[in-house]
Amino acid sequence: MTLPLSPEPARPETLASGSDLARSLLFAPLRNFINGISDGWNAFWFRPADSSPLTLIRIGTGLLLFYSQIVWALSSPSFFGPSAWLSAAANESIRTSAWAVSPLWLVEDNPALLCLTHLTAIISALLLTVGLYSRAAAVLSFLLTAAFANRNPAALYGFDQVLGLLTLYLCVHPGHDRLSLDQQRTRRAPQPSVSAGIALRLIQLHLCLLYAVAGLSKLKGAAWWSGVAFWGAVGSADYQTIDLTWLVHWPLLINLLTHLVLAWEVSYCVLIWNRLWHPVVLSLAAAVHLGIGLCFGMMPFGLAMLVANAAFLSPSLFEKGLSRTTTSSPAATRYPASGLE
């Protein structure tokens, strides 16, 4: 009878001592666990990423910012002049702290300086769009967006909030290595970079926070549970730009749309990272934001949200379009930061 071969038992002298064995058994899994978290954290934040989604975000943000600044400039006396809608005293009474500072208060009595400020803001938005001196343009755009917002905190809505966060994160990486005059000047081929990855992760996480809070805060409202909240937007004469009152004859459709919007918002921050749900979540984002834009007259806000959602697009989607105009780095395709890798 042949006994099966078995591994040679470890000889006691190969182990330093019994306590080392115990320590090894106890702490090895913990060390592996901590190393796993550390590696995951580093890969999530610091792995070089393709910047092509940031290129789209830069151009989209630049165009929206340009539009916003043109509208501010055309209504300058009403919002920034000495007799603007919001006086210093009124601003003082509604702002939450003294930190919401704006240099625009200093130029309200000086039309030339005010005009120069508007011009600077418009030019910085244009530079950001075309990608000339992109990083400086991003920093200037961010500072001016905050300055204009802090001058008129009572005249802002989601559009301004999203532009603010996008310009901030474009300071980290403005996506200027494609479709930009900077790229034309330097003739450098796009390379994956750590800063592009960090910028994309910041936009992605901020967007997840935004949707999660927007969804969770709705859970406090009875209308979102009873399925009639969608009507609240449709039935508001002050928001309406397309007549959707025919929906009164389709109450179940109102219920469905209400529940769908709420479920999408609440689950966005989880499902967007799932390969299967990723396209569904992004498609719903496009439908919801374009729908809000068209039906409730908030197209700038809708477009700003879509631009922010571009942070979740796979760089491979951009490859075909961008490769016609720029030299694409083969390595870049291996380093997406769409959340699905």
Added chain:
Amino acid sequence: MLHLVAIVSAPWAMSPSSELSQSVFRFFQPWLDAAYLNHGYHFFAPEPGPCHSIRYELQFADGTRAEGVFPDPQAHSPRLLYHRHFMLTETAGRLAVDESSEASLRQLSQSFATHLLAETGAARVQLVLRRRYIPTPEQVATGLPLTAPELLAERPLGTFELSGSQRTAVPSPVRLAERDDYVAQSLRD
């Protein structure tokens, strides 16, 4: 990492909130306020509610009168400009339902009045906050238009005229606004 905690603390500290969330928020508030990142992101939450506009009546030195409303979708174009004006009146509407914000509402009303007087050259302006309630689907199905006068509730904000400095409107001695619980006039309440 600190920035991430900061942007989470802004919506986390929105009322109702805990002492912990408020403490964390206060720590980051300088950065959040200065960088315009202090947002709650409570879009259409807890549920879509009534909207606000301000009706004003101007009185000129020669005795003529003129009326208007802001925001005005015709006058305030493009739509982004309309929304900027809309947010001004929504801020007034938010302050009007909170008794602790009465002083802020008066400051805001005075600011609006100053702007209207400077822009039009009128001698006096009367402001009225209008709240437009959303009709139920059943009401619309039976023919009620979204702009029906029955859906409006009004609260006078005051009558204002320019002070000696000609820069700031002050409440006119002719008529001071009294708090009018206009919310109770609504169809839905």
